[in-house]
Amino acid sequence: MNLTVHGRHIEITDRIQGYVEKKVSRLEKFLPQIREVKAELVHSETQAASDRYTAQLTIWANGQILRAEESSDNIFASVDAIIDKMYRQIERFKGRRFKNKRRHAAAAAAAVDLAATLLPEEISKIVRTKQFVAEPMLPEEAVEQMELLGHDFFVFFNIETNSLNIVYGRRDGQYGLLQPQVA
DSSP states (O other): OEEEEEEESSOOOHHHHHHHHHHHHHHTTTOTTEEEEEEEEEEOOOSSGGGSEEEEEEEEETTEEEEEEEEESSHHHHHHHHHHHHHHHHHHHHHHHHHHHHHHHHHHHHHHHHHHHSOHHHHTOOOOOOOOOOOEEOHHHHHHHHHHHTOSEEEEEETTTTEEEEEEEOTTSOEEEEOOOOO
């Protein structure tokens, strides 16, 4: 795991660096695939003393990005708060992935049962139409959005190719990009 601690308007002392390293290393046992972590600590002159020290933590793990930000009157309290928030995000993230796998398995089994009972012309009937806005973004941003939403795929307008694209999660844990072309 590669940890970077950056400070704005605050000196990152050995004590602060060690404190952040100690706290972040505990996250690794809950999410062992963490590759990179960036901690940004900011001191702002605000009227509210409770918002003077802000800590932001960004984690990259297997193509996933988790981010938390908290403010308090003490830099160490801010670090503790983002670590607590990140624990909850990791818990939600891991739970969502497990629940999605179970949901997909149940849905696939139900689809097989349904297909066995229906006639072929009833299977291909469109029963719902959905409209949405395809946001312009990069494929990496689309993967992030797909994961944050907990979906298997995500349709977006690719600003690199000026076309409608689809990113999807593959069975091997990687991601795929579909770039439709008109024949």
